[in-house]
Amino acid sequence: MSVVEEASRAGRAHRFLIGVTGGWLPLMACYYLAYPLYNAMSLLALLVTAACWLLAVGGSVAALVALLRRRAYGWAAGALVVALGFGLLIEATNWERRYVDSQFRLHRTQLAELAASHRAGTLPPDAVLPWRLRYLSIDGRAHRRDESLYLPVWQDWRAENGVGFGYFPTSSGTLIATASGDIGCPVRYLGDGWWWVA
Incomplete structure (x- = not known):
């Protein structure tokens, strides 16, 4: 594999990793802003939070599958670690206290x-x-x-x-x-x- 092909492959894998991160950030914002979000949108806020969960988990799974199909195993492992890290961070954080x-x-x-x-x-x-x-x-x-x-x-x-x-x-x-x-x-x-x- 040429240097150009390797760089192109790494660039695509890097974009997948950024995509995984980008899916979890809106979910973290939903948890942090839960009080104003639920006050302003009431039951619709549940749908927004559910949509953010789908974006985060679905985007992570899609990125993992795509990376595994490209045989970018190191990047896939990195994407998995990032997704699990965000999931643990969301569950371990006391969002009320933080807000x-x-x-x-x-x-x-x-x-x-x-x-x-x-x-x-x-x-x-x-x-x-x-x-x-x-x-x-x-x-x-x-x-x-x-x-x-x-x-x-x-x-x-x-x-x-x-x-x-x-x-x-x-x-x-x-x-x-x-x-x-x-x-x-x-x-x-x-x-x-x-x-x-x-």
Whole structure:
């Protein structure tokens, strides 16, 4: 086999490996963005997630079969390792924690300003959030609950369960109505008086 043919074969195999990776990345995005995705699209989000699973697994299997038919066994083994690695990464990652922590870090300044307005008493009971924070709340609002402030991130379709960001200026032991049929409490401290409520 000539050097040109070998380079062409390696180039095609390399594209298959990139194709395998490209199938798993949208699936990872679906898992990371599960709260906003399910809030915006509800049941359609299940179809989107299922389609991403089909793309990831189907693309990986198609790439493996194509590489094996070309007798590119090393590349096929690499594609298999990449696909299995992505699958394990998706299953092993705590996507809720990853999303909550990254969103808190990203919006820490705006959340501090919101908390300051709440402490000063200038925030209305169901205040419309600034546009940069609006997607963090299912209704785009921050809700005053006695001394606390609550941003409802997610509720199930029957409003029996909910989770969100809670600001507790004095006590972290306060119970909050996270949905019509659910009472939540602070379960994990995020910083600056903010907690993840579940």
